[in-house]
Amino acid sequence: MTKAFQINTQLVTQSRLDQTDYNNLGFGKVFSDHMLVCDFKDGAWEKPQIIPFQNLSISPATNFIHYGQSIFEGLKAFLSTDGKVRIFRPEANARRMNISAKRLCMPEIPEEIFLEGLNELLNLDKKWIPTSEGSSMYIRPFMFSLDAEIRVRPSDTYRFMIILSPSGKYYSSPVKVLVERQYVRAARGGLGSAKTSANYAASLYPAKLAQQRGFDQLIWTDASEHQYIEEAGTMNFMFVINDTLITPALSDSILAGITRDSIITLAKEWGMKVEERNVSIDEVLKASENGTLKEAFGAGTAAVVSPIVVIHDNGKDYNLPAVEGRIFSARVAKELSEIKAGTKADSHNWVTVL
């Protein structure tokens, strides 16, 4: 890609890398030396800049704090054994960010600022990319409204940023999920298909109640009938019933996961029958009872594939087949991890290599 603009870069005087404990990274807790910042003013994006990672100084009246014009993305980069930086599907994240921007009445971020800015930032902080098994550089692009005025209206000014978080293995330990039949994460016509802070805020209280009862995640159901499966708080759901991969169809109340899309693409190529359609909770529970539900998992950037071992509904636990026997989940998780690492050919051009 030829660069359409120059990114002004201000380097740190002293890197924090030496003082970072790579044996205890956790997830999303440690941040690299630099960050990308790009402001929108007077109807146009200014030149992006890379500056040392630092706190922000903003007015207490800043629009996003009060009215929530705030969107974000999440993706990962890896360092392959040949020392190259590999980013998984960044174009898809740039596109999705602009879908979110439109729904939140925010300006679209030009894809070259998102993509070239990310490449440059990653190249600069390449030494921060962890290499132990299962670790990655978690990338967080985000945008928020900046006007300092207490009035409900779309802001005139915005800030786009990218920060990088070297992160350890995200434990994809098997999860117990509770079917949510009371609270709602997103309704038709709402914000569900945008990656915006409000959706996560809406999910916190019901998720906390579920955790207090011993469940790891919720199965959100549709807002009007609570009959059809939507998604989890940070993952899309997928089921293998008989030999068919079944997942709820996308709608404006579901986030269009990039992992979901990648898994569907691979499954189709492997000759598997794939159905994207309404999936009722009753269908899945019946399949569990009659033994045709072979696999159930969440799909998302953080854990990639999270096996579901228990679904709880109306006072009853439905125990799902042992994780060890799940052929499709294991195959797809391995394939994606090899494509990301560069040990398997990237026939879909999913990976940007720097």
Ligand SMILES: Cc1ncc(COP(=O)(O)O)c(C=O)c1O
């Ligand atoms: C609500 C929600 N659904 C689904 C996903 C999975 O999306 P992706 O595979 O792009 O990470 C995420 C994570 O980004 C999410 O936050």
